[in-house]
Amino acid sequence: MTRTRPPSHADPFDTIEPPGNAELAVSVVSVTAAMVILGVLSGSAVWLLGLLVFLPGTASALCTVTQTRFVATWTTLVVSVTVVAHDDIGVRMLDRVLLVLLTLALGIVSVYACHRRLRREHEMMRLRSTAAAMQRHILHPMPLLTPDVLVTGVYEPVQEDRLVGGDIYDVVDSPFGTRVLIGDVQGKGLAAVGAAFAVIGAFREAAHREPTLTALVDALDAAVMRHNSYAEQTGDDERFVTALVVGIDADDEAQIVNCGHVPPQLVQEGAVVTPLLETGVPLGLADLSDAPATVDWFAFPAGSTLLLSTDGLTEIRAADGTFYPVEERLKDHVGLSPTDLAQALYEDARAFARDEGRHDDIAVLAVRRSPHGLTPPPAKR
Template structure:
């Protein structure tokens, strides 16, 4: 999966793990004994049996079909035996018979509901498995290691039941060095995902073919323009994409073209700096640029680390509207390895908001130059 960690305890579409048969039996028998004791103490055992009809419904939400059948049969049997053994006024037999019939009907309904639930869970798991397989072909799993660099990071779409969002990244080991892309599609929704696919596909193909970053960026820009032309025909909104395209080879410097994206941070010898880079026009808006894209160079010595991110990190806000202080928090996490750093910053940013609401896709990457370079 394209991130170090996938923390989804509450919202992942996964099948519910049913309880073991011994635990289920102990629980059902315990509830039955409790209801019978309450009935004896209160003198209204038959009507307290109405509490047992909730057992099959609970089982249908937590247990397997076979377990739900057992709970439904057990509940029906206990209610029936209690009605027969307790006896009572003849005028109450109709009410007692209705209680048995209601218990039987709810038990059958619970078994059917359990069957539908499990069928739906299995369908969603199959869909998620298919989506995960597709994602592995769209976004490379991290970490990625080449002769030049180690790339690691965190990727979290804002809609966490979706595996791919509007933030993108890719790493290609080309004949001219390792090329790294990180980008952010304007807007959200399926149209943003479509533009993301267009950029990733173009980058993955052209990074092996184009010897210069400027030519590569021109192709990415053309891919977004083509995507927008198709979007216009179908009535979708046009998009632009901010992006950083970086090339690291065997030299002591790195090349970069900034297409309106957030500046990278360079960590070297315990010092955080921001390389002075020109900020160009986002992809898809190249025709508006007065001048063509240019390549910047900055020092990237051996053992140093680049931090790349999207605005899902930098525009994280606290409850009082304060933006997440990336440089300050990055400095406080310099003791972490490049592998641990993206996860730590992501979790720190989530804690900074004082809530679990994520309002934008988040991508945080570290690019570590190989020590032998």
């Protein structure tokens, strides 16, 4: 099933699930009992129970504020009672007082640290919710259907230390045929959202206005340049965007402009072909090149599937450092339906990487050429 889903990988901003109160009480009492027994056996109960001062610190990283306060109070009481109850001539009174004060101070600091941790987690959760809502509005959920194509695919941001992915895509049914965009914004997270908004917004507007792909790409480049101009004024980093823009109409050929992006793969009659394309500069860097955007044409008859992806797929590595061979692995999946192709390739790439994980977002689109005249279903309200 095609999907756009949140990541399943670990995230340092995920909220830590605190232990239950009963579980916490049993753990604390067990540790205390172990220290008491070892102290009695060694004859150094005061010094060994001093190790309990580390319990509140552990609780501050795993528990709620109330639970951390309980652990800090318990630890302070146990250490204080032990210091008073044991008349150990080897331990000076000053050392005992310092031990109690140290335990109390660490308990207070642990409660404060726990409060700060939870507040930060809650702030990150609110920020993530906002970022996720923004991203849902930027990217239309797949599958997407026009009279010319059916587009299915997988989109998954890595989100290991970022809130929003940098990959973008869109499909527009324009008066000039279907326009398909896939791109990769330089950088990740909220800092790249502005550039993503700029490109997606410009594409959705210019795709209906510009009759040629070169004019459409020029409009996208101008949008990124305007975004960078504003970013420079506000002290933010400038961005560039690699992109593929594809035009598909009633003809059996398709047009494509490659703006520094990963080349597509064409699945046709059980074979995989990589169209020969001129590669231009990424969006936002047109001023660095004198060559204008170039449109390439390639055969794209009914029943063919054009696979578009970002470098998150091609740069996946196995444990030995080998890059994922997209074209080779795609040949093993050409018999699948277009609705299953992108998902199968994505899962195969994850199996290829095994425990090495991913280091970038992944977007994979399967663009299936439909017989011309197919009417898309009415939009859901």
